Structures are given as C-alpha cells and as structure tokens.
Amino acid sequence: MTRFATSRVLDEALKAIERERGIDLTQWQIASAKFLDTVRPGDALDLEHDAAKSGLISYKAPFIFARDFKTNFATKWMAKDVGLALESAKSMDIPMPTTGLTEQMLRATIARGWGEDDFCGTIRVLEEWAGVVVKK
Numbered sequence: 001m002t003r004f005a006t007s008r009v010l011d012e013a014l015k016a017i018e019r020e021r022g023i024d025l026t027q028w029q030i031a032s033a034k035f036l037d038t039v040r041p042g043d044a045l046d047l048e049h050d051a052a053k054s055g056l057i058s059y060k061a062p063f064i065f066a067r068d069f070k071t072n073f074a075t076k077w078m079a080k081d082v083g084l085a086l087e088s089a090k091s092m093d094i095p096m097p098t099t100g101l102t103e104q105m106l107r108a109t110i111a112r113g114w115g116e117d118d119f120c121g122t123i124r125v126l127e128e129w130a131g132v133v134v135k136k
C-alpha cells in the first residue's frame with residue numbers, strides 16, 4: 001500500500017469514528033496537514049498544523065534539531081504509560097486509534113535499540129521510513 005493510500009485509509013477510519021462518536025477529528029486527519037512546499041526524499045519538510053503547535057513540541061524540537069536524545073523520559077517508560085492508557089480505554093470500550101499508533105511507534109523505537117533514549121528520539125524511526133532527516 002502506498003503512503004497516500006495508507007493516509008486515505010487512516011483518514012477514513014477517523015471519519016468513521018467521528019460519525020460513531022459524534023466528535024470532530026478533522027484536525028487529526030492527515031489530509032488536514034498543510035504542506036507549504038513540495039518536497040522530494042531528503043528535502044526538509046515545512047509542515048503547518050495546529051495540532052503540532054504545543055508546549056511539548058516547542059520544548060522538544062531543539063533537542064531533535066540538535067540530535068540530542070539523551071534521556072529526560074525514556075521511550076520504554078513512555079511506551080509503558082501509553083500501553084496502560086490503551087488498556088484503560090479498552091476496558092471502557094473507548095477507541096483510541098491515534099494512541100494505538102503512538103504505542104506502535106514507541107515500540108518500533110524500542111525495537112531499534114533506542115528504548116533507553118528520550119521519547120523524542122522516536123523521530124528517528126519516522127525519518128528512516130520516510131528517508132528524510134528533520135532539520136531546522
């Protein structure tokens with residue numbers, strides 16, 4: 001499945017959850033991300049998205065740009081906490097697709113041997129998959 005097809009499937013899944021639960025998840029859909037410039041593999045991405053504008057992103061971005069993944073909060077502990085949140089949601093029959101994806105990304109990071117590194121190091125897995133490096 002191509003990346004485009006995968007993003008369409010994820011967006012359709014979010015739309016189904018919206019209809020079922022009566023909540024607006026538009027901001028989380030991949031189609032709502034606004035790419036300001038066209039890019040080729042290896043080019044820097046310039047992504048503007050309201051959901052990305054957070055205190056955590058503002059705090060962690062300089063560490064990512066500096067390639068500084070020394071532990072402030074280990075990926076393995078973040079994966080544990082996210083897993084507990086998913087278990088709790090499951091016990092209440094509450095779908096959390098984005099959180100499930102987050103857990104899988106954390107697990108992929110651990111599988112690469114980066115479980116002791118700070119959780120912002122998860123970006124390296126995405127970079128490998130996309131063939132890009134996040135830069136300022």
